[in-house]
Amino acid sequence: MQPKVAVLSGFGINCETETVAAFEMVGAVAEKIHVNKLVKGHDNLSNYQILAIPGGFSFGDHLGSGRLMGNRLRFGLRSQVRDFVSAGKPVIGICNGFQVLVKMGLLPGDKNLNMKQTASLTLNDIGHYVNRWVTLEFDPNSPCIWTKGIKRISAPVRHGEGKFVTDNKDLMDFWEKSGQLTVRYVDPKSEYPSISTETLPYPISPNQSWRNIAGVCDHSGLIFGLMPHPEAYHSTWLSSTWTRENIAHGRGEPIKIFRNAVDYITSN
Amino acid sequence: MNHNNMENYFEVSTKEMEGLTDARGNSIKSMLYSDHGIDVHTVRVILGYHIVGYITDENSERAVYDLFADPIIERGTHNERILDEYSPAPELVIQIGFKPGVTDNLGQAALDGLYTIFPDLEEIQISTTKTLAFWGIPKEIKVEKIAETLYNPMIERVSISSIDDCRIKKWPKLEFPHRPNIKYTQPTTINLEVSDEELIRISDNGLLALNLEEMQAIQAHFRDKKIQKLRTTHNLPPKMPTDAELECLAQTWSEHCSHKIFAAKIEHYDTETKKITNINSLFKTNIVKPTNDISNEVDWLLSVFHDNSGVIEWNKDWSLCIKAETHNSPSALDPFGGAITGIVGVNRDIIGTGLGARPIANTDVFCFGPPDFDGSIPDGLFHPFRVFRGVHAGVRSGGNESGIPTVNGAIIFDERYIGKPLVYCGTVGIMPRKLSDGRDSHVKTPESGDLVYMVGGRVGSDGIHGATFSSLELTEESPSSAVQIGDPITQKKMLDMLIEARDAGLIQVITDNGAGGLSSSVGEMAELTGGAEIDLGRVPLKQSGLSSWEILVSESQERMTVGIRPEDKVNFENLAKLHEVEASEIGKFTDSGAFIVKHNQESVAYLPIEFLHYGCPQMKLKSEWRPPKHLPIKFPDLNHEEMGNMLCRLLSRPNIASKEWWVRSYDHEVIAQTVVKPFCGKNSDAPSDAAVIAPIAGKTQGAVISNGIMPRYSDIDAYAMAAASVDEAVRNAVCVGVDLDMIAGLDNFCWPDPVQSSKTPDGKYKLSQLVRANQAIDDICRIYRLPCISGKDSMKNDAVIDGKKISVPPTILFSVLGNHKDVRKAVTSDFKNIGDIIYLLGETHQELGASELAFMLRDEQGGGIGGTVPHIDAERNISLYKSIVSAMDKSLISSAHDCSDGGLAVSLAECCFGSDSGAIIEIESLWENCEDLDEYGALFGESLGRILVSINPKNKLEFEEHMQKHSIYRIGIVSKSNDLEILKSKKSILTASLDNLKQSWKSSLNGGN
Known part of the structure; x- marks a missing residue:
């Protein structure tokens, strides 16, 4: 069975094309769906096995990135989203999509699906948008189904608001222990494993995110969000240094993230 | 409270x-x-x-x-x-x-x-x-x-x-910015049966930017008995135009919209050769004609010059298109608003190409006053650094929020851009070669009876007179209504919707509402069916009370005009609703022969299509070329370490220094297609020559986007400037491995007013520069088989401030859009491995006139910039370029980098930056083809047609054999040391540590934080 992926679009989402491409490269059937098609009932999330909220500038990032799109989903699609998540189907939010998931309270989330915001993504300490490549390391103990078996990848960040923070430090410790702080920025020159909670300097950490957090998952490991763009490196010739490397060309390493979700659906 | x-x-x-x-x-x-x-x-x-x-x-x-x-x-x-x-x-x-x-x-x-x-x-x-x-x-x-x-x-x-x-806690508090109530004023008529002086006064007072001959042509139109009769039947005053008609003509006939100078008859006199040449339209002679001739040799030109962008057949499934615009005047008044409006505006040119294309890459080139300018800034102008910041922020916001990667660009500095900055915004688009209904997507197919829709934003009093305003010089009184702020999200929603409409086959015709607003967009498309009729009463407004002519010419942003078959009305409107985009039916296309405008019941305009589009009289201009005189360059006498220091200073010149701080805040990778990014090398901080994109996910066919711009050379000869711009764009594309069998060009002229008048006493000279630049483009493009497919000119880049006129140097941005056969073979500028062999390909001559070094030495110690300006040998260059690309195809070349601003020494340093290496160089062999060369010329001269490459030593024999018919010079190796060391006949002539060089290059344009 080929899993069907709903890739949201509209209102300034702008990475839907490559997100569709990344899922299709690993054998899924991905469809670009305008948010209003779901809100107005022309389509329903229950027709899909995976939900992706791509990156972009929904509503121009005004009033805080992901905020207005988060509200559209929170107020317009509440029950569809709850049903989707309760049914144990995987959700990914990338960059702006991650911001949406955090602001609508699905990430890091809670067991009861309260959709109450507990963390946020705020302006990078440098104060502006930046596009550069980072090295990411994955917590091997994370329950995240999207990142199984992945140790390190590189990928670009392209954001102005990627600093993960919370106003409740106990929660942060709790997420750390439960493996929900899935992905961290690390120094590419360091040896694996090297995840540290000490904030790394710019540009290793592009935003001075707390504990170098680049992405988190919910308690179940099904909902996953991250600031860097794995879909932007779906092919080897899209990396930042490929002309210096002697490589066999093909799929880029972060494509494993999408494959994991497709494997999860096909094997469950 | x-x-x-x-x-x-x-x-x-x-x-x-x-x-x-x-x-x-x-x-x-x-x-x-x-x-x-x-x-x-x-x-x-x-x-x-x-x-x-x-x-x-x-x-x-x-x-x-x-x-x-x-x-x-x-x-x-x-x-x-x-x-x-x-x-x-x-x-x-x-x-x-x-x-x-x-x-x-x-x-x-x-x-x-x-x-x-x-x-x-x-x-x-x-x-x-x-x-x-x-x-x-x-x-x-x-x-x-x-x-x-x-x-x-x-x-x-x-x-x-x-x-x-x-x-005392008395805090600032601004009142709500209520729009002032506008009182609707009835359309008025303007009596043109007046003296010539009065005609000019009418034009000047109304900001119409029409000259006497043009006003007289309009006067004559309304004296025509047949016209008078037709007007009576349409309930319009027979003998005089309404304000809306006069405005509509002024917009359509503006320099901005109709390129009158490029269309003029020119008598060109060359004082050197004593020859007089008569030119009937530079555009037709030097731009269109070569492209038409080249079109007999290539089969991939689909749509050139007549649409909003030029279109080529990239492969059997997809077409690519490209367009660049300038937004200079608005960017001088409000750098942020001017620039964001510029970028989202040129995106609309792409959306409005054929039946609609999707923008996939932006390229931005700016020309500013020096960032460290410490002279006095006249009232009404901003310090160049503030213009820089504002323009950068505007383009960042416009590009990033629209989800279009900014893949390439340049920033040029010169004091003469203080009066008017140049803000070039370019966009590449993609469209399916054919739609599913079988139509070619680059061909508009409107029919009489199709409905006219205005889609996107609403019309307000903002942006009235943008087209005519940009056709005038900038003064303290320039109207603030000409300034707007773009809204990328409204436009993104519209783009998403329109692309879906195109794919569903709903679009018959589409164009942008830019300069001249509805008067231009509907007026232009009306030519395709032979007429149109619109009702301004159905146009949604930002505020009520706008008068008819204002609605007709307002340039309020984020609007497209679209033609739809009547039977598709419901589907089209439903799609708009889904995307939360406003789409209003405002009229229909006809074959009546006229553009007819009503405002509810009232008749507002009746303009025969023929007169609207072909009634503007051709200008007649005179041009005279007299080569300017310059003082020679004063060269200091330096030892090798001092030469190294000089290279550091050259690298820190704003024209050469790293722009990474600025460029990194543009998204250059959205849509996941950017193969060669703005920066390359080990630490991703070395400069790339051109962008390579692979627009179809998973496929390895690519497109190359590159730019050439060399305004300095205009100081000596605009022919050399134009030739160097074309060559630089092509050379940059060659550095990444462009397919030279499919390269298309885009010429974008920004000139000071070249029309001789009391305000412009040197108009003949400036026009001769324009003539020479055009001749260069004609000559070089033919030899490079590089057809121009679209372009733009902006001819009034002067500012009069405090009574003093500041004119920009004649500037051409030449952009290339080319094919790349296999992006996996793309090459970047960074040296790859220690021990790789370095070659300079192409001849070096003693050509330091108007070079970056000449300007630096003049700034440092006086003297001039005079000397030989780089001369082009186009035949030799293209032959070399072809061999370089075929060597890349055989994977013989590890790195390739353009030699331009600052010459060989700068290029060498930049290639080292990308590899954290040094280089040991011996330049004795350069003298083989040029005995007049001196060390300055060899190290810093900017001779065209040169590319610096490095190769793996194992490929040495094969590479040298492959390149044997060309002038190539094996000049050194990539070294492990941290130094750049350049020798001539084993004697050290320049040494510098890479740390110092890199520090100089990276620190001078750092934007803070």
Whole structure:
């Protein structure tokens, strides 16, 4: 069975094309769906096995990135989203999509699906948008189904608001222990494993995110969000240094993230 | 404070919490220090939302954290001032808000957000403010000085609380920027049966930018008995135009829209050869003709010159198109607004190509005054650095928020751009070769009877007279209504919708509403069916009361005009609704032979298509070429270390220095196609020559986008300038391995006014520069088999400030869009491995005239810039380029980098930056083809047609054999050391440490933080 992926679009989402491409490269059937098609009932999330909220500038990032799109989903699609998540189907939010998931309270989330915001993504300490490549390391103990078996990848960040923070430090410790702080920025020159909670300097950490957090998952490991763009490196010739490397060309390493979700659906 | 429910204030600031900084405040603090040397201790920013309209208190309270403030990181208040909470009180507070009628994108987004939460709200308006609180202001700094660096009086208002106000908590408070009521004025008629002086007065007073001959042509039209009769049947005054008609003609005939100078008859006299040449339209002679001739040799040209962008067949499934625009005048008045409007505007040219294309890459090239300019800035102009910041922010916002990667660009500095900065915004688009209904997507197919829709934004009084204004010089009185702020999200929604409409086969014809507004967009498309009829009463407005001519010519942004078959009406409107895009049917296309405009019942305009588009009389101009004289360059006598220091200084020149700080805040990778990015090398901080994109996911066919711009050479000869620009664009494309069998060009001229007059006593000379530049493009493009497929000219880049005229140097941006057969073979500029062999390909001659070194030496120690300007040998170059690309195809070349600004020495340093290596170079062999060469010429000369490459030693034999018929010079190897060492006949002539070179190159244009 080929899993069907709903890739949201509209209102300034702008990475839907490559997100569709990344899922299709690993054998899924991905469809670009305008948010209003779901809100107005022309389509329903229950027709899909995976939900992706791509990156972009929904509503121009005004009033805080992901905020207005988060509200559209929170107020317009509440029950569809709850049903989707309760049914144990995987959700990914990338960059702006991650911001949406955090602001609508699905990430890091809670067991009861309260959709109450507990963390946020705020302006990078440098104060502006930046596009550069980072090295990411994955917590091997994370329950995240999207990142199984992945140790390190590189990928670009392209954001102005990627600093993960919370106003409740106990929660942060709790997420750390439960493996929900899935992905961290690390120094590419360091040896694996090297995840540290000490904030790394710019540009290793592009935003001075707390504990170098680049992405988190919910308690179940099904909902996953991250600031860097794995879909932007779906092919080897899209990396930042490929002309210096002697490589066999093909799929880029972060494509494993999408494959994991497709494997999860096909094997469950 | 107003506590009735009709007016509410919300404020938001960053929460004070460990590990959280007020990044907005810190950015302002850092900008004040790096741009103005003002070192304040702390800045905090409060965002304000001022709402007019009825909301219950309960809903207001809920909105604080459901909409305005983030509950985790922000503090939000409703009708309470956050400033009251600060202890100690700030020493200065500045509140900035928009003037009435200026686009407030944040306010619009907030409004949308409010309706999401409370769908039943009555009519609400929101305006936003930014309040800046300061602590620790140095005593010597005047409060006004801080304020004036932070807001633009052209579009913004400010309210200030001084230290005394702050002590008593008297905070700044701007009133809601209600739009002033506009009283609708009936269309008027203008009597043209007047003296010639009076005709000119009518044109000048109405900002029509029409000359006497043109006014007389209009006068003659209304004397025509047949026309008078037709007008009577259409209920219009028979013998005189309405204001709307005159405006419509002025827009259509403006230099901006109809390129009168490029279409003029020119008598060109060359004082060197004593020859007189008569030219009937530079455009037809030097741009169109070569392309038409080349079209007999290539089969991939699909649509050239007549549409909003030029289109080529990239492969059997996809077409690519490209267009660049300039937005110079608006960017001088409001750098942010001008630039964002420029970028989203050129994106619309792509959307409006054929039946609609999707923009996939932006390229931006700016020309500014020197960032470190310390002379006096005339009133009405901004310091170049502020223009730089504003333009950069505008293009960043416009490109990033639209989801279009900015893949390539350049920034050029020269004092003469202080009067008018040049802001070139270019976009590449993609469209299916054919639609599913079988139509070619690059061909518009309107039919009489199709409905005219206006899609996207509404019409307001903003942007009235942009086209005619840009056809005039800039003065202190330039109208603020010509300034607008783009709204990328409204446009993105429209783009998504229109591309779906195209794919569903709903679009018959589409074009942008840019310069001249509806008068131009409908007027132009009416030519395709032979007529159109629209009703201005059906055009949705931002505010009521606009008069007919204003609706007709307003350039309010984010609007497209689309033609739809009547039977597709419902589908089209439903699609618009789904995307929350406004689409209004405003008329229909006809074959009546005329463009007819009504305003509800009233007749407003009747303009025969023939007269509208072909009635403008051809200009007749004179041009005279007399080579300018320059003092020679004064060369210092330096030892090898001093030469190294000189290279450091050259690398820190703004024209050469790294622009990474600026470029990294553009998204250059969205859509996941950018193969060669703006920066390359080990640390991704070395400069790339051209962008390579692979637009179809998973496929390895690519496209190359490159630019060439060399305004310095105009000081000696605009022919050399144009030739160098074309060569640079092609050379850059060759460096990444472009397929030379498919390269298309885009010429974009920015000139000072070249029409001889009392205001322009050197018009003949400036026109001769234009003639020579055109001849160069003609000559070189033919030899390179590089057809121009679209272009643009902006001919009034002068500013008169305090009675003094500042003209830009004649400038051409030449862009290349080429094919790349296999992106996996693309090459980048960084040296790859220690021990790789370095070659300079192409001949070096003693050509330092108007070089970057010449300008630097002039700035440092006087003297001139005179000397031989780089001469082009196009046949030799293209033959070399072909061999380079075929060597890349065989994977023989490891790195390739253009030799241009600053010559060989700069190129060598840049290739080392990408590999953390050094290089040992011996340049003795360069003298083989040029005995006149001296060391300065060899190291810093800018001879065209040269590319610096490195190869793996194992490929040496094969590479040298492959290149044997060309002038190639094996000049050294990539070394492990941290030095660049250049010898001539084994004697060291330049040494420098890479650390110093890189530091010089990277630090001079750092933007702070």
